[in-house]
Amino acid sequence: MRFVIENFGCQMNDHDMEKMGSVLIDHGHLPGSMDDADIVIVNTCCIREKAEQKFYSLMGRLQHLRRKKGTILGVTGCIAEQEKENIFERLPFIDFSLGPSNIHRIAEAVENATGQVRTSAFGDDGRSPSLLIRPHNTRKGVKGYVTIMKGCNNFCSYCVVPYVRGREESRKSGDVLAEVREMAERGIVDVTLLGQNVNSYNNGNDDLSFPELLSGIDAIPGISRLRFVTSHPKDISPELIACFGTLRTLCESIHLPFQSGSDRILALMNRGYTSSEYLGKVEALKDKCPGISLTADCIVGFPGEEDSDFEATMELMETVRFDGIFSFIYSARRSTAAAALTGRVPPSVAHERLSRLQKRQRAITLDSNRAMEGTRAEVLVEGVSKNSPDELTGRTRTGKIVNFRGDPGLVYKLVEVDIIKGYANSLRGALPDTPGR
Ligand code: SF4
Structure with a gap:
């Protein structure tokens, strides 16, 4: 069928x-x-x-x-x-x-x-066979995904994940490494490790820690790029920070949701860190890996969010200067602790805050893209551009989209590209020595 x-x-x-x-x-x-x-x-x-x-x-x-x-x-x-x-x-x-x-x-x-x-x-008894399924390589190309853990023990007050995905469960490191080796043999060069709370991988288990797993994958021949999503700021350990700029394959980018810049709201969200602890980890990442690209998730209009809380979010955003933010208006979810909180933010106020935050972020992203003009970047070519058959499109190690003229024979290859222009959502590049670029 x-x-x-x-x-x-x-x-x-x-x-x-x-x-x-x-x-x-x-x-x-x-x-x-x-x-x-x-x-x-x-x-x-x-x-x-x-x-x-x-x-x-x-x-x-x-x-x-x-x-x-x-x-x-x-x-x-x-x-x-x-x-x-x-x-x-x-x-x-x-x-x-x-x-x-x-x-x-x-x-x-x-x-x-x-x-x-x-x-x-429904449910599981702490051992989910679904976690062990190794999918066929149904996607075209040289990028692959590996689930290394599932579930979450954090119970952020707004989030349904712990209720619908259950408690954290990690795959055995030997199984993960074997899957990545197989992927490398099939020609996959870019691997993303997946988990709801990926950097709490193997917490409390007698197996490789998350940084040790990254080192193990880094040693697999054929893998050129390694990333992971999604990370929790409280689980960013010094050992994990030390991997950036050290491991050959680990891309200079991290998605690190901050959710709010206000300590009062972070406590109501049960996030387990303060804004200064978050900023401390960001600083350590930037020290270890200058130029690291940071992206994040952020919620506006959480119950009880006052103007001053929102201003703290804007301030955190200015301090970090993220390359991109996925921002949303708070939406109450059944069974979660936050659904019972009072102090709903009127929708008009929440929308106004969201649009102010998004406008500012667009400007920061544009600045960051323009700052790449005149540099050279490694690009993994993902395909021929949808807009022009003469153009190729690919991504830098920091996840930025680059469009440039090139031969379709370069698709799925890693190439060096000179960045000529930075736009709001992408970069224009040229292969070195391209005449009349
Ligand atoms: S937001 Fe992330 S860390 Fe918090 S409960 Fe949901 S999945 Fe877990």
Whole structure:
């Protein structure tokens, strides 16, 4: 049968989608399109209200498909886990629902659906077989993703992840290293390690620490670039900081969510650090690895956020000068501690704060891109530009997009590119010695 997986949410979900696709292919199913699919799976996210609304509106449309063609419909991921059996009341037409720790049962759920048997599976007993699935290399190119841990023990007051992804569980380092070796043999050169709280990998376990795992991967021939998401500031250890600028493959970039610059709001968020502790870690990273690119997540309009708290966020942003920020208005999530907090920020105030923050960040990003003019950067060529067949597009080690003229034979290669111009979202470059550039 042909299948389609519609995905919402983060890179972990993206990777889970690849894993499910691989399991289905192993069971004789084939990837298809919405036009010819016999099975449609929706892999869900409930981190923000908007993602949840989008999911339910998609399910409304898919209900028609089922009526018309008898398509098998399944829901996986965080909304499945959050709703558990209740999802069948809200969406009585679906065939199965699997939480993130149970996606290894996807082929069984499809098989059951063909016999009109409904499948549901949620939770885990601390050992999730889904964490161990090694997906086929279904993405084109030389970039690969490896899940090294799942879950979170932090319980930030606004976040549903600990409720829907469970407690932290790390994969054995030997298994991770074997997977990366296999990827290198297949020609993958750029590896991203994934986990909800990636730098608490193996906390308390008798196995390699996170910095030791990075060193192990660094020694694998063929790997040129190594990154990881997402990090928690409180788990950025001196040993991890020491890896930057030292390990050959570790890219000079880190995504380090700060969420707020106000200590009062950080305490309400249960983040486990103060703004000065955060800034101390940033300073140490910049000292060890000058030019390191920092990106972050930030929430505005958290319950109780006063103007002075927001100003503290703006100040932190000015001090760090991030290369980019993913910023959002606080959205109350069921089961979380923050949902019970008083002091809701009026939507108009939250929107105004968000747009001020985003405007300032756009200017900082532009400055940072312009500061690269006249430098030379290593670029991993990702493909031919969508806008022009004569142009190639790729990324620097700091994750910046570079467009430049070049031969399509350079796709998936690492090349040195001179940076000519910095724009708001990308850089214009030229191969050295390009005539008339
Ligand atoms: S660290 Fe906080 S924000 Fe990140 S997944 Fe865990 S609870 Fe959510």
